[in-house]
Amino acid sequence: MRTSIATVCLSGTLTQKLHACAEAGFDGVEIFEPDLVAAPESPEEIAALAGRLGLSLDLYQPFRDAEGVSVEAFDAVLRRARAKFRLMARLGIDTMLVCSNVATATVDDDEHSAAQLRRLGEEAAPYGVRLAFEALAWGRYVDDYRRAWRIAELAGHPGVGVCLDSFHILSRGHDPSAIEAIPGEKIFFLQLADAPALTMDVLSWSRHHRLFPGEGAFDLARFVGHVLAAGYGGPLSLEVFNDTFRQTDVLRTAQQAKRSLRWLEDQVARSGGAVSLPGGPERLPDVDPPRGFDFVEVKAEDAGEVDTLLRQLGFTFRGRHRSKPVRLWAHGPARVVCNENLAREWPPTLAAVGFEVADPKAATQRAGELKAPPVFRRTYAGEQPLPAFRAPDGTEVFLAGEPEWVAEFESDGAEVPPEDPVLTGIDHVNLAQPWQAFDEAVLFYGSVLGLRSAGSQDVAAPTGLVRSQVIRSADGAVRLALNVAPPAYDDPRGFPQHVAFASSDVMLAARAARARGLRWLPIPGNYYDDLAARFDLPASLVEEMRELGVLYDRDENGDFLHFYTETAGSVFFEVTQRRGGYDGYGAPNAAVRLAAQHQRDQRLSRR
Numbered sequence: 001m002r003t004s005i006a007t008v009c010l011s012g013t014l015t016q017k018l019h020a021c022a023e024a025g026f027d028g029v030e031i032f033e034p035d036l037v038a039a040p041e042s043p044e045e046i047a048a049l050a051g052r053l054g055l056s057l058d059l060y061q062p063f064r065d066a067e068g069v070s071v072e073a074f075d076a077v078l079r080r081a082r083a084k085f086r087l088m089a090r091l092g093i094d095t096m097l098v099c100s101n102v103a104t105a106t107v108d109d110d111e112h113s114a115a116q117l118r119r120l121g122e123e124a125a126p127y128g129v130r131l132a133f134e135a136l137a138w139g140r141y142v143d144d145y146r147r148a149w150r151i152a153e154l155a156g157h158p159g160v161g162v163c164l165d166s167f168h169i170l171s172r173g174h175d176p177s178a179i180e181a182i183p184g185e186k187i188f189f190l191q192l193a194d195a196p197a198l199t200m201d202v203l204s205w206s207r208h209h210r211l212f213p214g215e216g217a218f219d220l221a222r223f224v225g226h227v228l229a230a231g232y233g234g235p236l237s238l239e240v241f242n243d244t245f246r247q248t249d250v251l252r253t254a255q256q257a258k259r260s261l262r263w264l265e266d267q268v269a270r271s272g273g274a275v276s277l278p279g280g281p282e283r284l285p286d287v288d289p290p291r292g293f294d295f296v297e298v299k300a301e302d303a304g305e306v307d308t309l310l311r312q313l314g315f316t317f318r319g320r321h322r323s324k325p326v327r328l329w330a331h332g333p334a335r336v337v338c339n340e341n342l343a344r345e346w347p348p349t350l351a352a353v354g355f356e357v358a359d360p361k362a363a364t365q366r367a368g369e370l371k372a373p374p375v376f377r378r379t380y381a382g383e384q385p386l387p388a389f390r391a392p393d394g395t396e397v398f399l400a401g402e403p404e405w406v407a408e409f410e411s412d413g414a415e416v417p418p419e420d421p422v423l424t425g426i427d428h429v430n431l432a433q434p435w436q437a438f439d440e441a442v443l444f445y446g447s448v449l450g451l452r453s454a455g456s457q458d459v460a461a462p463t464g465l466v467r468s469q470v471i472r473s474a475d476g477a478v479r480l481a482l483n484v485a486p487p488a489y490d491d492p493r494g495f496p497q498h499v500a501f502a503s504s505d506v507m508l509a510a511r512a513a514r515a516r517g518l519r520w521l522p523i524p525g526n527y528y529d530d531l532a533a534r535f536d537l538p539a540s541l542v543e544e545m546r547e548l549g550v551l552y553d554r555d556e557n558g559d560f561l562h563f564y565t566e567t568a569g570s571v572f573f574e575v576t577q578r579r580g581g582y583d584g585y586g587a588p589n590a591a592v593r594l595a596a597q598h599q600r601d602q603r604l605s606r607r
């Protein structure tokens with residue numbers, strides 16, 4: 001479908017925004033008035049640049065406080081409007097967004113507002129301009145799209161219709177199904193924004209926290225389905241006011257925005273019936289979410305400390321790669337690769353995650369259509385080519401079918417894996433997110449891998465609050481925890497990241513690791529006193545957990561035991577055991593873990 005984006009979504013000057021929108025592949029833009037007013041270029045120069053870039057100028061916005069005003073005040077509205085119609089003619093824009101009155105309305109009457117919109121429509125017609133009336137969620141009298149449509153209909157002018165903005169409708173909890181009662185040709189424009197579920201003043205929510213589709217909590221596929229069912233044939237346009245996106249790299253944000261619309265189009269195509277129209281929404285290649293983790297890769301100039309931790313956890317050394325300084329460790333189906341290739345001055349860092357997918361070709365094609373940036377890795381004859389993409393947080397994401405690549409690792413004295421491995425796989429991977437990449441990462445992992453957001457939590461760390469968002473497959477085979485590093489970490493990749501292994505018996509795993517000399521993360525005694533108070537656990541079990549540094553949590557379904565290793569570089573490991581359908585991640589323990597890691601960092605820096 002045709003795509004458009006409001007210039008207010010992006011950082012930079014108006015010309016920088018236009019270049020970025022064109023490069024990201026948008027068909028058009030909405031010109032946000034303050035961007036034009038502040039631009040040194042004339043309207044003709046802006047129109048010419050857009051033309052050269054192949055961008056259409058789809059909307060001029062916003063025209064404020066136009067209706068519901070007193071008869072005396074309306075003269076000034078008309079004067080202001082004529083000036084803008086002349087400007088729009090110079091820009092070559094034929095649709096103006098008129099938002100419902102916030103500041104100057106004194107007459108709460110549909111007929112009165114309709115008459116003023118009709119008059120504006122008559123004034124606009126000679127300029128070839130039509131008016132799209134939008135109900136702002138905080139409009140003085142008009143704050144509901146159904147009322148905005150009633151007024152536009154009463155205006156009875158061919159140049160007066162409505163603009164539907166998903167934020168204003170869904171933030172207020174208004175039922176979007178009545179959109180289907182509006183004739184499609186009277187929906188002059190469609191603006192899309194997602195948003196996180198927040199309980200706050202709706203104006204602040206709108207001006208600071210909107211998100212691109214797929215990054216928040218709104219059901220936009222259903223929303224767009226209603227708009228298409230009404231017969232709307234215009235572009236899908238993004239209007240996202242967001243404090244982060246206004247300061248991040250303009251091209252990268254535009255590309256993220258375009259990905260969000262491609263994902264949404266696919267969601268609409270999958271959920272809608274009445275949308276098999278030519279030029280209607282198109283599906284992405286079908287892929288199931290990954291069926292599990294293939295491997296996790298730690299990159300380091302010297303991964304020796306990681307080798308030691310893995311051996312102490314019971315991993316078996318499976319060999320060196322034929323052509324690269326890369327080592328493979330395995331325990332049951334859990335595989336960790338230590339990569340010292342091209343890793344000069346890298347402290348141990350979680351650099352890549354491999355996912356096992358049923359159809360690597362389709363998954364790769366889907367990632368390509370979502371414009372996931374490919375990562376180049378040289379493969380030699382006889383090696384399994386593994387397609388990879390770079391996630392917004394820098395992590396390399398590999399998509400593979402059967403792990404044939406394991407055969408590329410060779411070992412002379414083959415180590416024998418344990419008969420009855422105590423680790424049963426990778427439970428989850430925790431990836432640190434730079435604050436400005438977080439929303440983009442939710443969209444990336446969600447759209448490229450087909451994962452869904454689950455609970456989000458704020459965890460208190462000594463260095464700041466850590467926002468933690470889980471994104472996972474429905475069956476739980478793949479779980480990623482995205483943690484936003486506090487700003488104190490200049491290099492967010494230095495914020496601890498970890499791989500959590502699943503175990504059939506954490507106590508056994510802890511005792512065995514301890515016997516092999518594992519340095520585990522010490523947990524304070526206060527934690528165990530609190531645990532004994534909160535849960536009715538046998539005293540002997542609490543004592544054993546205290547001795548082994550094992551933590552505990554419980555939900556409606558079951559309980560959870562886990563422990564952490566010391567950190568090497570920015571990487572540490574966790575061993576977890578879910579019992580009886582426990583579905584969380586030990587969130588109440590995360591603050592204790594972060595404080596313990598901080599204590600350790602301080603001890604190290606004092607040495």
Ligand SMILES: O=C(O)c1ccc(O)c(O)c1
Nearest residue numbers: 062097099134165207239
């Ligand atoms: O926040 C605002 O004022 C504003 C302006 C124009 C819009 O289209 C909108 O949805 C909000």
Ligand SMILES: [Mg+2]
Nearest residue numbers: 134165191239
């Ligand atoms: Mg809007």
